[in-house]
Structures are given as structure tokens and as C-alpha cells.
Amino acid sequence: MKYFFFLSFLLFSGSVFSQNKTELLKLQIDSIFTETQGDFALAFKDLSLEERSVYINEHENFHAASTMKTPVMIEVFNQAEAGQFSLGDSLFVKNGFKSILDGSSFSLELGRDSGEHLYSLIGKKRSIKDLIIDMISQSSNLATNILIELVDAKNVNKSMRELGAKNINVLRGVEDMKAYEAGLSNSTTAYDLMLIFEALAKGQAVNPRADKQMLEILRLQQHTDLIPALLPKEVEIANKTGWITGVHHDSALVKLADGRSYVVVLLSKNMEDMEAGTQMLAGISKIIYDLMINNP
Secondary structure (H helix, E strand, C coil): CCHHHHHHHHHCCCCCCHHHCHHHHHHHHHHHHHCCCCEEEEEEEECCCCCCEEEECCCCCEECHHHHHHHHHHHHHHHHHCCCCCCCCEEECCCCEECCCCCCEECCCHHHCCCHHHHHHCCCEEEHHHHHHHHHHCCCHHHHHHHHHHHCHHHHHHHHHHCCCCCCECCCCCCCHHHHHCCCCCEECHHHHHHHHHHHHCCCCCCHHHHHHHHHHHCCCCCCCCCCCCCCCCCEEEEEEEEECCEEEEEEEEECCCCCEEEEEEEEECCCCHHHHHHHHHHHHHHHHHHHHHCC
16 A cells, blocks of 8 residues: 555654644645545644644544543543542442433443453442443443443533533443434544543643543553554553444553653544554554654
């Protein structure tokens, strides 16, 4: 594919970011997107030099998949900080939820979920903090639904609007098939996810102490086949992925050894070859990392 030629050019071009040349980077990444089957979006911002940013289809709506679990985590911490409960409190692990469409019951399938260990705890208690870790690090859908029921999706959206994320929508828990078939799905944009991770980096999502804890949880991420995939293992990455058929997303705060940080969000949809699309997106992440390293 032609994008490998662009990759080679960019990886060895140390001056792409100098002299306001971010537009060149944008054009070249856009060319890679165009030559890859599917639809893609990018939001990238250097938090130490905010004019160093690249946006492509940043306001286009995508199915949120599991990227919506970061907003859910923020709302759980938000309510905990407000004294509505403690993160050390425990909830019963259950596998029965109500559809937002008609209130009918549904449950999750073990084979379609990550974090299988949680199903062995059904009927037992687990701390809210541990459920958050399950939801983020292993992307447990069961933990997610339990936590959404705790805080209410409407409150998640309210908090996102307060952070300036105007288009991200968390409507429901995972595997609510009646709602899905009625067109009621969680959605996001690359720009909104970037705003959320930027707020976490700056201690403005809930407060500095809570945001530090949330970033520590995000760094426990076990799904690392996109933004972190081609980066050095020592790079500090706090990320949350999301995937369903034809869709593979990642959103991350990347901290470099010199203390600089940047946020990058990569979204995709309508992909027929998930492996090829994922490899391409991992390559885009590497382009951005190499250029940051070469342009302090």
C-alpha cells in the first residue's frame, strides 16, 4: 500500500513539525486514510505546544464502542467525590439489566465479553474501584453495565457537556440489543474524546487527585494493539480502546521521557479488513510519536 511510502518519509523527516508544517502531516495522514478501506478520524494535540495539533474528520460521529467507558469512569469518580458513595463501597455482581427501549430484561453473553473472571463472581460483592478497573483495563461489559446503572447514563452525558464534549453520547449499557436495533447506540467524535483525555491530563475532569487515579487505571490497559502497539515499551500510555465489527478505536494520553505529553485519538468504521485497518492506525500512532521525539 502506498501509505508505507508516506510512513517511511515521515519517520525520517525531523522537521515536519517545525515552521508550522503540521498541515503537511495532516495531508499525508489524510492520504493514508484515503488509501485504506474504511472511514477514519484523528484528533492529535501536543499539550506542551497546543498549536501543534492535527484534526481529520474530528467532528464526525462514530459508534463509541468501548471508548464510552472512559466517560463512565469519570462520572463514577465525579459522584464519589461528591459524596454519593465511596469507591471502596461494594456492589453485587449481577447479569440482568433493563433495556432503555422498553424496560425489558437482557443479560450479557460470557463469550462476547472481556474480563471473564467477573462472571464467576455473580451473586457476590465487588468494590466499585475494582469494577472500574475491570471496565477499563479488561474492557468488561458486565462491569460497565453495573456502573452505568449506578450513576445513570444521563449524568455521564451531563458531565461530558460540562467538559465541553458536546457530541459524545452515552445512552445505554452494552449489549442492549433492542435499543441497538432501534438505532439507540452510544456515539462519539475524535474531538470529544481528545477533550476528555486533555481534561484528565490537566486535572480538570473531576479534580487533580481523582484524575491522577483515573490515569493510573487507564495505564493498566491490557488491550494495546493500536496506539501503543509500535511504541517503545517504556513510553507511559494511558489509553482506552473500543471495537465491534468493522470498528476499532483507541484514545490515549502519551507521556514522553522528557515530560511532554500529547493526546491522540484514532477512530474507524466500515472496515472490511480489521487487521489491515488496525495495522494502519498503529502506524499513524508511530508517525506521531516519532515526530514528537524528533521535534522537541
